[in-house]
Amino acid sequence: MTKVYAVAHKMYELNDTVVAVSSPTGGQRAIVRITGPDTIESCEQIFKPSIPKESSAVISGSVGIDPELRVDAKLYLFSAPHSYTGDDVAEIHIYTDPSVTEALMSNLLGKGLRMAGPGEFTARAYLNGRIDLAQAEAVNEIITTSNRYQLAAAEKLLTGRLAQTTSKICSELIDCLSLLEAGLDFSQEDIEFITRREAVERLAKAKEHLEQLLAGSISYEVVIDLPAVGIAGAPNAGKSSLLNKLLGKDRSIVSDQQKTTRDVLTGLLTLRHCRCVLFDCAGLIQSPTNILDELAQQAAVEALQNSSVVIFCVDISKPDWAEDIAIRELIDPKVLIAVSAKSDLLSKDESAKRLSRLNDIFDTGFLATSAETGTGMALLKDTIDGKLIELALGKGSQPHSFAAGVPSAKQDTAGVVALPEGMLCITARHRQRAREAIENVSESISELKTGNDEVAVMMLRAACQAISDIEQQSIDERILDNIFSRFCIGK
Numbered sequence: 001m002t003k004v005y006a007v008a009h010k011m012y013e014l015n016d017t018v019v020a021v022s023s024p025t026g027g028q029r030a031i032v033r034i035t036g037p038d039t040i041e042s043c044e045q046i047f048k049p050s051i052p053k054e055s056s057a058v059i060s061g062s063v064g065i066d067p068e069l070r071v072d073a074k075l076y077l078f079s080a081p082h083s084y085t086g087d088d089v090a091e092i093h094i095y096t097d098p099s100v101t102e103a104l105m106s107n108l109l110g111k112g113l114r115m116a117g118p119g120e121f122t123a124r125a126y127l128n129g130r131i132d133l134a135q136a137e138a139v140n141e142i143i144t145t146s147n148r149y150q151l152a153a154a155e156k157l158l159t160g161r162l163a164q165t166t167s168k169i170c171s172e173l174i175d176c177l178s179l180l181e182a183g184l185d186f187s188q189e190d191i192e193f194i195t196r197r198e199a200v201e202r203l204a205k206a207k208e209h210l211e212q213l214l215a216g217s218i219s220y221e222v223v224i225d226l227p228a229v230g231i232a233g234a235p236n237a238g239k240s241s242l243l244n245k246l247l248g249k250d251r252s253i254v255s256d257q258q259k260t261t262r263d264v265l266t267g268l269l270t271l272r273h274c275r276c277v278l279f280d281c282a283g284l285i286q287s288p289t290n291i292l293d294e295l296a297q298q299a300a301v302e303a304l305q306n307s308s309v310v311i312f313c314v315d316i317s318k319p320d321w322a323e324d325i326a327i328r329e330l331i332d333p334k335v336l337i338a339v340s341a342k343s344d345l346l347s348k349d350e351s352a353k354r355l356s357r358l359n360d361i362f363d364t365g366f367l368a369t370s371a372e373t374g375t376g377m378a379l380l381k382d383t384i385d386g387k388l389i390e391l392a393l394g395k396g397s398q399p400h401s402f403a404a405g406v407p408s409a410k411q412d413t414a415g416v417v418a419l420p421e422g423m424l425c426i427t428a429r430h431r432q433r434a435r436e437a438i439e440n441v442s443e444s445i446s447e448l449k450t451g452n453d454e455v456a457v458m459m460l461r462a463a464c465q466a467i468s469d470i471e472q473q474s475i476d477e478r479i480l481d482n483i484f485s486r487f488c489i490g491k
Contacts (some may be wrong), residue, residue, distance in 0.1 A: 014087075014124060016117035017042060021101060022091070030101040034113065035121060039088035040077070042111055045077050046104075047092070056082075058098040063092055065103045071096055073272045083123055086128030101241075165213060166434075170467045172206040173441070177460045184453060196448045203448075203460070209442045210434055210467075227276045227388050229269070230304045232331055233286060233313035234323050239343030241265065241371035243280040243311055246381065271385035279303060284327045301330060309335045311389050316340035316354050316368070321361060328362065333385050339380065340364060344370035436466040 023029060032043060044051055046064040051057075056078050074090040083089040094101070103403025109115060117123075125131045153476040172322060179194040186193075194202075231239045247267040269278040281300035304310050310333035314324045340358055343351045358366045367383065369376035440463035447456035 001419060008089060014127065016114045017112075018120055019105065019113045020121075021105065022117035022121075023081075028095055030094050030098075031100070032094075032104060032108070033116075034092075034108070035083070035085045035087050035116075036113075037087065038112070038256040039090050042108065042113060042114075043077075043090050043092075046107065047073070047109060049213055051077065052433070053088045063094060063104065063105065064156070065100055066107060066213045069100075069103075071100060085124040087124065119144065165469075165475065166467050169206055169209050169213070169437075170464055172202065172209070172225055173437075173460060173464050173467070176202045176206070179463060180453060180457050180460070184457065189484065193292060196451070196453075200445050200448050203441050203445050207438055210438045210441070214431060214434055214438075220348060227274075227308035227391065228303075228306065229276045229278050229309045229384055229388075230309065230333075231278070231280045231311045232300070232304050232327070233341075234284060234327050234334075236316070237313045237315045237324075238371060239280050239313045240265075242311070242339070242341060242369065244276060245371040245374065245377055269384075271351075271381055271388070273385055274388050276308070276384070278386060279307075284330055304331050304333065307333065308391055309333070309337060309384060311337045311384070313339050313341050314358060314366070315342050316351065316358065316366075317342045317345040321358070325361065335391065336364070337380070337383055337387065338364045338366045339376075340368050341368045342370065342372075343368045343375055344372045367481060433466045433469050437463040 017034065017040075019032060019034045021030060022033040023031035034225040040051060047059070048061050048064075048070075049059070051059065055077075059075045059077070061073060061075065062070040063075075064070050071094055074093045076093065078084065078089040080087045092104070094104070122131075176194070176199055182201055193475060231243055233239050245266065246269055249267075260333045265281070266277050266279040269276050281303050284300060310329065310331060312331070312333075314321060318324075338358075340355055343355075346354065355366055355368055367376050367380055369380055371377075440459045442461035444456045444463065447453070447459060
């Protein structure tokens with residue numbers, strides 16, 4: 001039997017075999033992903049050596065790009081029904097340039113495979129029952145996350161605990177609904193399966209569980225909306241000390257040795273009116289001399305370009321700022337806050353003179369700070385707070401759009417963010433459905449108290465549907481279209 005699922009204007013033909021490039025553009029390694037009933041047969045036509053009949057395997061060999069060209073490749077096979085999509089899945093990994101990858105895709109499409117649509121691999125996983133809808137949404141959030149707090153929230157979605165919780169609540173409501181409907185069916189027989197009082201008590205308990213779900217959950221959108229504030233500057237400019245002082249803890253290693261910081265280090269900074277993700281990254285240098293420096297610099301610049309505010313940190317005690325002038329040209333932030341660090345190393349008069357010179361050289365006002373003494377830290381926090389509020393208002397949102405609703409996060413010794421234990425992470429869609437369910441249960445309780453059992457049953461059915469929409473396949477097709485259209489092709 002052909003399985004076809006219509007999602008708004010899309011048509012997912014699950015008997016098709018689809019293919020897409022699932023790796024980022026510009027990388028040295030390309031990953032071509034295939035899934036569907038003809039996956040193994042398609043791979044056998046282009047891959048050597050022969051493919052074993054094992055349930056899963058990793059095979060080294062070569063892949064035929066066209067009749068005259070073969071390149072080294074690795075083939076990863078995952079057999080149905082235990083694969084990600086629930087169908088056979090294959091990934092071809094090759095180290096080559098984009099033109100060869102494009103030729104391979106043309107070869108596969110010429111053999112009858114169809115180009116996968118945005119999010120179709122994850123859509124198949126959902127439609128084949130491998131994951132629920134909340135988990136499918138989490139996949140995209142993990143792919144698009146830009147900091148570890150977002151990643152921690154998305155991982156909570158991916159665990160599937162939301163579906164477990166809502167399923168339990170839905171079962172409570174359905175059990176009560178079935179007893180009330182049975183009573184209506186046998187109303188002429190004078191048989192009572194559940195008293196109105198018992199039904200009201202059960203529904204009140206289920207409503208309480210729904211309210212606890214909302215109260216004890218993290219709003220994913222609030223975490224996503226947390227603005228990023230990056231600290232930029234030359235190596236050993238005092239960035240790590242500044243990060244630690246602002247966060248009030250030793251998040252970053254502080255050393256006189258240059259290039260101590262290689263990775264992008266993050267922490268959650270609470271300000272007067274809002275919260276933000278504060279991060280420190282590798283010190284920027286004019287000319288990287290090795291691959292490690294190049295990778296660190298690339299990560300630093302990319303993180304800074306995506307941030308809302310950049311704190312440009314300059315060591316005021318240095319005899320010369322030529323390096324800092326060159327580094328300033330590497331970044332083009334949306335909002336810049338210039339900070340002169342290590343002011344405690346100079347006398348008050350000397351610090352004032354150098355601060356004036358910095359202002360003239362960079363044509364901007366520098367804020368004098370010292371992580372050692374705490375000088376300027378309160379003013380720096382207020383400045384960050386003000387700039388973020390200005391950005392929020394400029395986008396037409398309210399200042400509290402990222403000000404509340406994010407509970408304290410913890411980090412382990414490896415710097416991995418862990419949101420509070422036991423808390424679920426829910427999106428705006430999940431929250432809306434839960435609120436609809438609470439409202440319908442409340443109305444059902446009111447109708448039962450006045451003796452309107454038929455209306456109470458109708459409202460209870462609506463509550464069950466609202467909860468089911470969080471993760472079941474009966475969800476409106478337009479919502480499915482909206483969810484999967486945000487995915488990249490190949491995911």
